[in-house]
Amino acid sequence: MSIASIVLAALAGTWILAYHRANGVAWTAGLVALSAAVTFATGAPPWLYGIFWVVTAAFGAFAIVKPLRSAIVTKPIFGIYKKILPQVSQTEQEALDAGSIWFDADLFSGRPDWKKLLKYPEAKLSAEERAFIDGPVEELCGMLDEWDITHNRMDLPPEVWKFIREKGFLGIIIPKEYGGLGFSAFAHTEIVTKISTRSGTAAVTVMVPNSLGPAELLIHYGTDEQKNHYLPRLAKGLEIPCFALTNPEAGSDAGAIPDVGIVCKGMHEGREVVGIRLTWEKRYITLGPVATILGLAFKLFDPDKLLGGPEDIGITLALIPTTHKGVNIGRRHIPLSAAFMNGPNWGKDVFIPMDWIIGGEKQVGHGWRMLVECLAAGRSISLPSMSMAAGKLGSRATGAYARVRSQFRTPIGKFEGVEEPLARIGGYTYVMDATRRMTMVALDSGEKPSVISAICKYHMTERMRQIINDAMDIHGGKGIMMGPNNYLGHGYGNVPIAITVEGANILTRSMIIFGQGAIRCHPFVLREIRAAGENDLRAFDAALWGHMSFTVSNAARSLWLGLTGGEGVNVPGTPETRRYLQMMTRFSSAFALLSDVSMFVIGGSLKRKEKISARLGDILSMLYMASATIKRFHDEGRQKDDLPLVTWGIYDSFFKLQVAMDGVLANFPNRFVAAWLRLLVFPKGLTLDAPNDRLGSKVAEILLTPGAARDRLTAGAYLPKDENDVIGRLDAAMLAVIAADPIEARMRKAQKEGKLPQRTLGERRQAALASGLITQQEHDHLVYTDRLKRDVIKVDDHEHDLGRAHREEAWPQSEAKKKALAASI
Numbered sequence: 001m002s003i004a005s006i007v008l009a010a011l012a013g014t015w016i017l018a019y020h021r022a023n024g025v026a027w028t029a030g031l032v033a034l035s036a037a038v039t040f041a042t043g044a045p046p047w048l049y050g051i052f053w054v055v056t057a058a059f060g061a062f063a064i065v066k067p068l069r070s071a072i073v074t075k076p077i078f079g080i081y082k083k084i085l086p087q088v089s090q091t092e093q094e095a096l097d098a099g100s101i102w103f104d105a106d107l108f109s110g111r112p113d114w115k116k117l118l119k120y121p122e123a124k125l126s127a128e129e130r131a132f133i134d135g136p137v138e139e140l141c142g143m144l145d146e147w148d149i150t151h152n153r154m155d156l157p158p159e160v161w162k163f164i165r166e167k168g169f170l171g172i173i174i175p176k177e178y179g180g181l182g183f184s185a186f187a188h189t190e191i192v193t194k195i196s197t198r199s200g201t202a203a204v205t206v207m208v209p210n211s212l213g214p215a216e217l218l219i220h221y222g223t224d225e226q227k228n229h230y231l232p233r234l235a236k237g238l239e240i241p242c243f244a245l246t247n248p249e250a251g252s253d254a255g256a257i258p259d260v261g262i263v264c265k266g267m268h269e270g271r272e273v274v275g276i277r278l279t280w281e282k283r284y285i286t287l288g289p290v291a292t293i294l295g296l297a298f299k300l301f302d303p304d305k306l307l308g309g310p311e312d313i314g315i316t317l318a319l320i321p322t323t324h325k326g327v328n329i330g331r332r333h334i335p336l337s338a339a340f341m342n343g344p345n346w347g348k349d350v351f352i353p354m355d356w357i358i359g360g361e362k363q364v365g366h367g368w369r370m371l372v373e374c375l376a377a378g379r380s381i382s383l384p385s386m387s388m389a390a391g392k393l394g395s396r397a398t399g400a401y402a403r404v405r406s407q408f409r410t411p412i413g414k415f416e417g418v419e420e421p422l423a424r425i426g427g428y429t430y431v432m433d434a435t436r437r438m439t440m441v442a443l444d445s446g447e448k449p450s451v452i453s454a455i456c457k458y459h460m461t462e463r464m465r466q467i468i469n470d471a472m473d474i475h476g477g478k479g480i481m482m483g484p485n486n487y488l489g490h491g492y493g494n495v496p497i498a499i500t501v502e503g504a505n506i507l508t509r510s511m512i513i514f515g516q517g518a519i520r521c522h523p524f525v526l527r528e529i530r531a532a533g534e535n536d537l538r539a540f541d542a543a544l545w546g547h548m549s550f551t552v553s554n555a556a557r558s559l560w561l562g563l564t565g566g567e568g569v570n571v572p573g574t575p576e577t578r579r580y581l582q583m584m585t586r587f588s589s590a591f592a593l594l595s596d597v598s599m600f601v602i603g604g605s606l607k608r609k610e611k612i613s614a615r616l617g618d619i620l621s622m623l624y625m626a627s628a629t630i631k632r633f634h635d636e637g638r639q640k641d642d643l644p645l646v647t648w649g650i651y652d653s654f655f656k657l658q659v660a661m662d663g664v665l666a667n668f669p670n671r672f673v674a675a676w677l678r679l680l681v682f683p684k685g686l687t688l689d690a691p692n693d694r695l696g697s698k699v700a701e702i703l704l705t706p707g708a709a710r711d712r713l714t715a716g717a718y719l720p721k722d723e724n725d726v727i728g729r730l731d732a733a734m735l736a737v738i739a740a741d742p743i744e745a746r747m748r749k750a751q752k753e754g755k756l757p758q759r760t761l762g763e764r765r766q767a768a769l770a771s772g773l774i775t776q777q778e779h780d781h782l783v784y785t786d787r788l789k790r791d792v793i794k795v796d797d798h799e800h801d802l803g804r805a806h807r808e809e810a811w812p813q814s815e816a817k818k819k820a821l822a823a824s825i
């Protein structure tokens, strides 16, 4: 046997063992085979094959005899690991521990289980939920006029407040046993999405009580007494809740709030009781100005040890009636172009009894964990639903407008320059909706997927920003002039709100997605950290060696799958999507390798290397969103008409993923390691392209053409059929324009042939009618189309004082008005 063939066999064996994540016994067996081949088949001198056998014996001893390995190799590493493990504060630890992991863990594994992905159930509404959406939600949308709300009233009309409260909109998540609607997460997002397509103000008003706030906190942590008292009242809208965490000093760093509570004795309802003396200052609090109960987060101290525990107890949450003595509800903030209630509140030395703490005395100090646990689920509903509304309405309205509006005698949607943003609107909307649907499956199966919810919050609100910008560009001046005819301007104004709340986006991308993902989803990192915390050498040994095998395997897999592009990987699915799943297996391996090497080389300072962490988070996010896209296509019965959307979405995700990987490598601090990583991750270079122009045209065409694909893409938006409605008339105009096209083409041809006068349009039409070129019905249709087109392109004009005098007369901001408002809720 030649030496070359042994070297080749050794390399192949190494690769096979690494690729399949072989255990220590298998690696030892491989080394035995190699040593035997060197000994018996090469005529090597004894000293040489002796070395092989010594190495094999040493490796086998360490790999198989775990106590030996543990004592000699793992123990010193354990010592170093414990020293370099970055200090994690209690609030950081609680945030890291919050929620659960789901398919994100598969994507971190380098070998995702695609069968599992395709087997997850499909997000579906129950008959009762469907009826609520087709009934009260539809009715509510019909009552909403965002221009009147934001421009004239700066509030929802009283009848809308009444409707929202009485129909249970404030109790979507409250279980039925407490009088709430008890709906699924999917129904919840469908409701918020639909309302958001009509009014951001109403959507936020409904969203907040159903998001992180008193109801959610009470459901999970409240005492029976608190639940029985508050939940039925919240469900019926008898109480308006708000939740106050943000302090002027502490926004993103909410764990650092300076608001304090001191455990002390005080008088409550005529008796001396142990309670808390609270001092706080909060701002930006949604529904704060009209709230009847205030959920409050503060840091609790017990200097006199009245509770018998530590002095510094930690973040604690309480529910305080806003009528309680000392509670100051301030004036209103104006959140850009929306008019939902938002404002500051504060109190100084306000005494409350202990049983106002959410969950009672046993929950003191657990406030941060309670908040991050609830946020782990809620973050994937509220703002993602608002983003979905931008996608659905953006696709529907912009497609119709771009078909109806002509310039240079061509519908503007047919210009290549306009096709590009149209394709982005359509492609993003499909992927966002896929992501939302898949995430709701996780939520409705009881998961609180904290990393996935951060992915949804960040990427869906960022795409909302892009979609609205694109839609504004395509609408030109029509999107800019405010008034009842502008259906985009308010959404444009709401973008920064969605970007900022429930975890500001820069922070979410830079710190949370990968920071939390790497620890929660990685198959070994959390086990290593826990073992170090519990000083458990045995557990650390198992995790460490598992981790090493995992990294070696991902290096081998990344290289091989990079060379083959994933071809040949056994994946489920259908001909349309199988290739994508193979490619994603490759990316998952490469991502797992990049994550591991980044954590190993950059270590604890990865927390401060936010740009690297953000890009790693982008890779995970693109893998998740592409997985959701494929799942949606399968769930919806592989709709052929949707293929351009699916393909565009997948290519776009892959390209973004490649940019992120390239960015990690280009900025990796250790250039030597970066060079090796690049070889393993991109052995053939950067081979992926963004969606091409032809594909973009096909996506744009879906938005520009009435049909099933456009209807599926925009399902769930509020789409009135009424031609007098700004949205309703868009579709009517689009259909009319399309029906008018062949008539106008006939007339153009006749005109070119000199058969019609060249003068005014009216004259030409009359001549065409008189000559029998068009029928009376066709003539009438052209006139009708003209009227609709005029209505669609129309923008508002206002009095010179912009209606100020009239507004003051109709809606005086007097004390009486404020009292009437308070009485109405």
Ligand SMILES: Cc1cc2nc3c(=O)[nH]c(=O)nc-3n(C[C@H](O)[C@H](O)[C@H](O)COP(=O)(O)OP(=O)(O)OC[C@H]3O[C@@H](n4cnc5c(N)ncnc54)[C@H](O)[C@@H]3O)c2cc1C
Binding pocket: 242, 243, 244, 245, 246, 250, 251, 252, 253, 283, 284, 285, 286, 287, 335, 342, 497, 500, 501, 502, 503, 504, 505, 506, 507, 508, 510, 511, 610
């Ligand atoms: C309309 C609206 C409604 C709200 N409703 C409520 C409510 O009902 N209850 C409530 O308690 N709060 C509410 N908030 C507050 C909201 O949660 C905060 O605005 C948010 O936490 C950000 O805090 P900040 O505005 O002080 O920004 P800052 O914390 O000052 O952040 C400014 C910028 O710095 C970035 N940043 C901060 N730290 C980091 C970091 N480590 N790495 C990278 N970037 C970082 C942020 O991403 C952001 O871009 C609301 C806010 C708004 C605007």
